[in-house]
Amino acid sequence: MSEKVIAVSNLTKKFGNFTAVDHITFDVEEGEIFGFLGANGAGKTTAMQMLCGISMPTAGSGTVAGYDIIKENERIKRNIGYMSQKFSLYEDLKVWENIRLFGGIYGLSDKEIAKKTDALLERLNFREERNTMVKYLPLGWKQKLAFSVAIFHEPKIVFLDEPTGGVDPAMRRQFWEMIYEAADQGITVFVTTHYMDEAEYCNRVSIMVDGRIDALDTPAELRHRFNTDSMDEVFRQLARKAKRGDA
Amino acid sequence: MKQFIAFVNKEFRHILRDNRTLLIIFGIPVVQILLFGFAINMEVQDIRVAIYDPTPDALTTGITERIRQSAYFNYQGNMQSMVDVEVAMRKGKLDLAVVFPQNFRESLVHSGKTAIQLLSDSSDPNRGSISTTYATAVIARFQQEQADLIQIPFQIQTENRMIYNPLMKSSYMFVPGIMGLVMMIICTIMTSVSIVREKERGTMEVLLASPLRLGTMIFAKTIPYMVISFIDFIIILLLSYFVLGVPVNGSLLLLFLVAILYIMLSLSYGLTVSTMVEKQLNAVIFSAITAMIPVLMLSGMIFPIDNMPHLLQALSVIVPARWFIDVVRKVMIQGLGITMVWKEILMLIGMTLFLLGVTIAKTKKRLE
Amino acid sequence: MMKTLKFLIEKEFKQMFRNPLIPKMIVMYPIMVLLVFPWAVSFEIKNIRIDVVDHSKSTYSRRLTDKIEASGYFILNDTPPDYRTAMWNMEQGETDMILEIPPSFDVDMVKNRASGVGMAVNSVNGTQGLLGSNYITQIVNDFSSELRSELMHTLPPQSRVSLMRMAQIDIVPQYKYNPSLDYKNFMIPGFMVLLLTLICGILPALNIVMEKENGTIQQINVTPVSRILFILAKLIPFWVVGLVVMIISVSAAYLLYGLWPAGSLLAVLFCAIVFILSISGLGLIISNYSETMQQASFLVMFFILILILLGGMFTPVSSMPAWAQLIAAINPFSYLTNTFRMLYLNGSTLADVSGNLLALGAIAVVLNGWAVISYKKRG
Numbered sequence: 002m003s004e005k006v007i008a009v010s011n012l013t014k015k016f017g018n019f020t021a022v023d024h025i026t027f028d029v030e031e032g033e034i035f036g037f038l039g040a041n042g043a044g045k046t047t048a049m050q051m052l053c054g055i056s057m058p059t060a061g062s063g064t065v066a067g068y069d070i071i072k073e074n075e076r077i078k079r080n081i082g083y084m085s086q087k088f089s090l091y092e093d094l095k096v097w098e099n100i101r102l103f104g105g106i107y108g109l110s111d112k113e114i115a116k117k118t119d120a121l122l123e124r125l126n127f128r129e130e131r132n133t134m135v136k137y138l139p140l141g142w143k144q145k146l147a148f149s150v151a152i153f154h155e156p157k158i159v160f161l162d163e164p165t166g167g168v169d170p171a172m173r174r175q176f177w178e179m180i181y182e183a184a185d186q187g188i189t190v191f192v193t194t195h196y197m198d199e200a201e202y203c204n205r206v207s208i209m210v211d212g213r214i215d216a217l218d219t220p221a222e223l224r225h226r227f228n229t230d231s232m233d234e235v236f237r238q239l240a241r242k243a244k245r246g247d248a
Numbered sequence: 249m250k251q252f253i254a255f256v257n258k259e260f261r262h263i264l265r266d267n268r269t270l271l272i273i274f275g276i277p278v279v280q281i282l283l284f285g286f287a288i289n290m291e292v293q294d295i296r297v298a299i300y301d302p303t304p305d306a307l308t309t310g311i312t313e314r315i316r317q318s319a320y321f322n323y324q325g326n327m328q329s330m331v332d333v334e335v336a337m338r339k340g341k342l343d344l345a346v347v348f349p350q351n352f353r354e355s356l357v358h359s360g361k362t363a364i365q366l367l368s369d370s371s372d373p374n375r376g377s378i379s380t381t382y383a384t385a386v387i388a389r390f391q392q393e394q395a396d397l398i399q400i401p402f403q404i405q406t407e408n409r410m411i412y413n414p415l416m417k418s419s420y421m422f423v424p425g426i427m428g429l430v431m432m433i434i435c436t437i438m439t440s441v442s443i444v445r446e447k448e449r450g451t452m453e454v455l456l457a458s459p460l461r462l463g464t465m466i467f468a469k470t471i472p473y474m475v476i477s478f479i480d481f482i483i484i485l486l487l488s489y490f491v492l493g494v495p496v497n498g499s500l501l502l503l504f505l506v507a508i509l510y511i512m513l514s515l516s517y518g519l520t521v522s523t524m525v526e527k528q529l530n531a532v533i534f535s536a537i538t539a540m541i542p543v544l545m546l547s548g549m550i551f552p553i554d555n556m557p558h559l560l561q562a563l564s565v566i567v568p569a570r571w572f573i574d575v576v577r578k579v580m581i582q583g584l585g586i587t588m589v590w591k592e593i594l595m596l597i598g599m600t601l602f603l604l605g606v607t608i609a610k611t612k613k614r615l616e
Numbered sequence: 617m618m619k620t621l622k623f624l625i626e627k628e629f630k631q632m633f634r635n636p637l638i639p640k641m642i643v644m645y646p647i648m649v650l651l652v653f654p655w656a657v658s659f660e661i662k663n664i665r666i667d668v669v670d671h672s673k674s675t676y677s678r679r680l681t682d683k684i685e686a687s688g689y690f691i692l693n694d695t696p697p698d699y700r701t702a703m704w705n706m707e708q709g710e711t712d713m714i715l716e717i718p719p720s721f722d723v724d725m726v727k728n729r730a731s732g733v734g735m736a737v738n739s740v741n742g743t744q745g746l747l748g749s750n751y752i753t754q755i756v757n758d759f760s761s762e763l764r765s766e767l768m769h770t771l772p773p774q775s776r777v778s779l780m781r782m783a784q785i786d787i788v789p790q791y792k793y794n795p796s797l798d799y800k801n802f803m804i805p806g807f808m809v810l811l812l813t814l815i816c817g818i819l820p821a822l823n824i825v826m827e828k829e830n831g832t833i834q835q836i837n838v839t840p841v842s843r844i845l846f847i848l849a850k851l852i853p854f855w856v857v858g859l860v861v862m863i864i865s866v867s868a869a870y871l872l873y874g875l876w877p878a879g880s881l882l883a884v885l886f887c888a889i890v891f892i893l894s895i896s897g898l899g900l901i902i903s904n905y906s907e908t909m910q911q912a913s914f915l916v917m918f919f920i921l922i923l924i925l926l927g928g929m930f931t932p933v934s935s936m937p938a939w940a941q942l943i944a945a946i947n948p949f950s951y952l953t954n955t956f957r958m959l960y961l962n963g964s965t966l967a968d969v970s971g972n973l974l975a976l977g978a979i980a981v982v983l984n985g986w987a988v989i990s991y992k993k994r995g
Contacts, residue, residue, distance in 0.1 A: 056995050293935050
């Protein structure tokens with residue numbers, strides 16, 4: 002029986018009268034690649050921020066890595082990695098300096114950081130870019146670097162918010178290979194995206210519409226249920242009722 | 249033309265959406281004018297004075313009494329020794345000490361001469377010398393009363409008339425200065441930060457590719473800021489007049505025109521700054537550094553320009569606020585007309601054109 | 617914990633040095649400011665331009681005019697034939713004062729032993745006007761004393777004796793701590809505080825907002841870095857920067873003006889450090905409450921202006937109304953300016969300024985506590 006690394010119940014976030022996340026309930030098992038799908042504006046980022054402990058839920062409850070997201074949000078942070086939509090690394094720091102900073106923040110020693118940095122740069126074929134300022138890196142490489150930094154300290158779970166925005170399909174595929182490698186190492190991956198084809202890469206997906214989870218299952222099951230070959234079609238059928246987003 | 253208007257509208261909408269910044273932009277001048285208008289005062293008051301009188305007699309107690317009664321002084325009492333005086337001054341608790349010699353009256357009666365020492369804390373020389381002057385005047389008046397003659401002959405009376413500022417309110421001199429300072433800071437930061445922001449985001453290139461001519465585009469960008477700044481100026485003027493009681497003796501229209509000119513100048517300076525830096529942070533640093541201290545020190549708002557060494561007087565010529573403050577003082581307080589201020593206006597126009605020229609030249613260079 | 621701090625501080629310093637403007641500013645700006653601006657300060661009134669409208673054109677009136685010119689305070693601008701022309705000069709900005717001598721001046725003095733002159737002063741600058749008129753009054757009084765001794769023999773013998781018996785009290789002024797009455801010495805410590813305020817106020821105020829705007833703050837918020845650590849990591853580099861600015865300022869003041877603290881140098885630096893803590897705290901608070909760089913920059917300039925102008929550097933706190941003095945009581949600028957002046961000029965000891973130091977410390981604790989609390993890792 003694998004542990005549930007993420008379990009939420011009726012999680013809600015309101016901004017004034019606007020309900021961004023509407024009573025969602027789901028859980029994620031250890032080692033899963035869980036896809037959190039939905040159109041732009043459906044509430045994915047907001048939900049993820051609550052799970053990471055940087056947004057306070059209006060209602061509902063949940064645990065991440067065994068810690069309560071309302072009362073123990075700071076302890077959650079020791080066990081997770083995060084890659085925001087802007088893949089925000091420090092643009093005026095070099096590649097190795099960014100790695101060092103976040104490695105150090107998560108408690109790795111100077112020696113460990115140096116060793117792992119070398120290994121990482123080797124793996125990504127990044128060695129010549131070691132001393133390049135992040136602001137000069139092309140978009141695809143920034144993404145890969147941001148992801149690598151997010152899992153540098155080998156967290157239990159890594160949260161990825163729209164990690165593949167704005168690059169060509171080839172790049173996206175390379176990125177997903179990196180995600181698979183991470184999952185093989187035992188890291189649970191929670192990834193949001195609005196690219197429906199990426200759903201196929203996940204163990205299970207949920208589809209958010211207007212703040213609610215309207216579907217949650219394996220991609221195969223969903224395709225079967227909605228009688229179609231593509232996840233795009235599944236989504237389109239669900240989104241027909243949507244009031245928000247660009248379906 | 250239509251594109252121009254659309255562009256201006258877009259800029260306006262952008263700004264109006266940001267409530268907080270608007271609140272700050274309008275709130276700042278209000279608070280500053282009220283605060284400084286009421287709080288800044290150049291007169292020397294509340295001089296803490298103590299007496300050291302080893303052998304009190306009728307004369308020394310008489311003088312002491314006069315000092316106690318004087319409105320300028322805050323009488324601290326008699327000191328027991330000179331050491332006490334020194335210590336009190338060193339601790340910053342005493343501004344002035346009146347020191348009588350031993351047997352004051354006796355020496356005066358017998359030899360016809362004696363001396364009183366006035367020790368003043370002159371770390372602020374202004375305060376030190378004025379304290380001494382006041383104390384000297386009090387002692388001199390006492391002396392006069394003591395003289396047998398009711399009227400000393402060969403007196404020349406001086407009849408004083410304070411013109412333009414009969415009550416000698418500090419705000420008359422200061423308020424034009426605050427106007428100049430606040431407006432320059434706000435305008436410079438407004439434009440420089442907003443343009444550098446677009447540079448940082450990369451949206452600048454998009455703008456530069458638009459069909460509008462460069463000069464027109466820059467102009468369109470600054471129009472909303474012109475409007476905001478002018479509203480700021482009106483607010484400041486209203487407050488100065490109604491709340492602080494600073495008169496508007498000259499032509500209001502002239503005042504407005506000059507204000508608009510100065511605003512354009514300050515905004516142009518912001519534009520120039522934006523061509524020199526790449527980060528918003530640096531835009532702010534640069535604006536603050538060059539707009540604040542030079543204006544405070546060299547514009548004549550606090551320190552008279554005539555007293556400065558020639559090099560600094562020359563430097564003050566390129567401080568735009570100096571000319572603006574000149575005009576405001578002349579028009580608002582002295583009530584003079586355009587014939588008296590045309591030189592200043594010309595300077596302001598010249599500076600604006602110069603800064604715009606530099607901006608356009610540098611922007612063109614960047615495009616290549 | 618300390619290790620995390622190390623990594624964060626490393627990052628702050630790297631970013632600071634990679635900024636093309638900041639390192640230059642830290643080193644050059646204090647030097648430039650101290651080199652140029654202290655020469656601009658003076659409240660002394662010299663070179664007051666005066667027009668003398670001499671209707672009498674007599675020996676005495678000319679002597680008075682010469683005396684005024686020779687005083688060193690005044691520059692004789694013009695001797696116009698009438699008051700109207702003189703007023704025109706004043707409106708033009710050519711003259712600051714007008715002295716009008718009546719046509720019967722010398723006759724009055726000899727026959728009636730009394731006369732009067734009229735003075736008109738441009739008092740837009742109230743203090744200048746007051747001082748100018750005081751100087752003239754002094755010169756006129758001196759002149760009347762001169763005449764008195766010259767013409768004493770024309771008095772009846774009784775009055776003559778009483779006059780002679782009028783005893784003389786000499787006033788001996790001693791201008792402590794600044795015997796040359798050099799205003800520069802008074803202002804230079806103020807400039808040092810000004811530099812610290814600008815540099816250590818603006819940089820922190822924009823720092824956190826910058827991270828908000830480019831999104832890196834979120835990346836920090838998901839880490840276990842605590843609020844205290846985060847704020848501390850921001851503060852320490854500014855401490856160092858401020859200390860560097862102080863060292864440069866103290867050296868520049870000595871090399872350029874020969875000004876060295878009469879009290880202890882260590883005390884100067886120590887008080888500066890406490891001050892930097894409070895001003896940086898203020899900056900960080902502003903940064904926490906701002907969403908854009910524009911907002912933060914307006915807010916910080918707003919506060920800095922208030923701190924400076926109500927801080928006793930240019931106008932004395934004692935001249936302000938009671939409510940403004942209350943503001944000065946919580947204004948770190950006024951405490952440090954006062955402290956520096958005492959340490960530099962009065963030769964005060966650390967014990968003498970302990971009151972100020974305590975106040976600065978209290979302010980620093982409050983502001984930095986507020987900075988930590990107002991930094992929300994969770995929205």
